[in-house]
Amino acid sequence: MPAPVVLVADPLPAHLTDELAADFDVRHCTGADRAQLLAAVPEASALLIRSATRVDQEVLDAAPRLRVVARAGVGLDNVDVAAAARAGVTVANAPYSNVVSVAELTVGLVVALARPVLPASASVHAGQWRRADFQGVELAGRTVGILGLGKVGELVATRLRAFDMHVLTHDPYARADALERTGAQAVSLEELLRRSDVLTIHVPLTDATRGLIGERELAWAKPGLRLVNTARGGIVDETALARALKEEWVAGAALDVFEFEPPLSSPLLGLPNVIATPHIGAGTAQAQERAGREAVQAVRQALTGSDPDPEA
Numbered sequence: 001m002p003a004p005v006v007l008v009a010d011p012l013p014a015h016l017t018d019e020l021a022a023d024f025d026v027r028h029c030t031g032a033d034r035a036q037l038l039a040a041v042p043e044a045s046a047l048l049i050r051s052a053t054r055v056d057q058e059v060l061d062a063a064p065r066l067r068v069v070a071r072a073g074v075g076l077d078n079v080d081v082a083a084a085a086r087a088g089v090t091v092a093n094a095p096y097s098n099v100v101s102v103a104e105l106t107v108g109l110v111v112a113l114a115r116p117v118l119p120a121s122a123s124v125h126a127g128q129w130r131r132a133d134f135q136g137v138e139l140a141g142r143t144v145g146i147l148g149l150g151k152v153g154e155l156v157a158t159r160l161r162a163f164d165m166h167v168l169t170h171d172p173y174a175r176a177d178a179l180e181r182t183g184a185q186a187v188s189l190e191e192l193l194r195r196s197d198v199l200t201i202h203v204p205l206t207d208a209t210r211g212l213i214g215e216r217e218l219a220w221a222k223p224g225l226r227l228v229n230t231a232r233g234g235i236v237d238e239t240a241l242a243r244a245l246k247e248e249w250v251a252g253a254a255l256d257v258f259e260f261e262p263p264l265s266s267p268l269l270g271l272p273n274v275i276a277t278p279h280i281g282a283g284t285a286q287a288q289e290r291a292g293r294e295a296v297q298a299v300r301q302a303l304t305g306s307d308p309d310p311e312a
């Protein structure tokens, strides 16, 4: 019997996919290229993805042999989980694999918004020495609002507490133990915006959170707000945010995620008070190793019912 096909549609550490090749027919495609994905998926018993590949009804319909979609990462907004369940396809993610990396990037972006490190560095590289032009603000004593006190939100809260920031959160489903561990004060969304000097977003992208931070919410914002989004682009209305940034009602934004990636026509690109990174929250060697390994294990588990990985 031919070995089941495992289709790797997004980049994963090569040594992990090489390990799979001992037992499976491992093939590669660029999942973001729809035509390539639809051409390759009919043979696949397993699909290994990150965030760029969209797995929807059309892909599932084209994949009669598919038994598992393994997501090497957290967010499942690029997978139609309900359609997969109807088709009898298992969906697995790696929920703890990269949360520390995302939290660490988030803290770095908060600091980079408070202290203009990026333009200051660029000016020194350009041969300038303009010390007075790069005055920032201290984080100690200021208030951070955490939208979504889940795994990443909690890690960010505890790290920013160490900066002596006061921590507020809005999360209708927040666990009591997470509130206790972080010392975060639970407030409404409106109060979160009205009181926060820094707002950092850590909710998943769902029908309920799409556009959660829009014109009305930004109008509630405390003047001078600094906003960080390392969750998903669709949660923030980019047009409304761009307007608030141009009016300097919102002082700055640091965005790792965009509604469309790459964000070629985003109104946020080119604004001087925006730091933009190309969805690198999980971009550490450690996170990629953990996420890839968990996804590979999920594939083995689904296709053979076993998990020979000694580290499992």
Ligand SMILES: NC(=O)C1=CN([C@@H]2O[C@H](COP(=O)(O)OP(=O)(O)OC[C@H]3O[C@@H](n4cnc5c(N)ncnc54)[C@H](O)[C@@H]3O)[C@@H](O)[C@H]2O)C=CC1
Pocket (backbone or CB within 6 Å): 073, 074, 075, 076, 095, 098, 099, 102, 147, 148, 149, 150, 151, 152, 153, 170, 171, 172, 173, 174, 202, 203, 204, 205, 208, 209, 230, 231, 232, 256, 257, 279, 280, 281, 282, 283
């Ligand atoms: N930039 C990157 O590379 C990465 C981004 N992410 C994103 O970060 C998100 C959060 O990750 P985790 O903390 O692991 O997820 P999580 O599931 O542990 O936490 C999400 C929290 O959001 C809360 N929430 C849900 N709906 C809400 C609403 N309407 N208002 C307020 N709170 C709400 C939930 O109750 C939960 O506590 C992921 O869904 C993913 O989109 C995750 C990993 C890497």
Ligand SMILES: O=C(O)CCC(=O)C(=O)O
Pocket (backbone or CB within 6 Å): 050, 051, 052, 072, 073, 074, 075, 076, 098, 279, 281, 282, 283
């Ligand atoms: O590295 C990736 O695939 C993106 C990570 C991410 O956004 C996630 O895990 O939800």
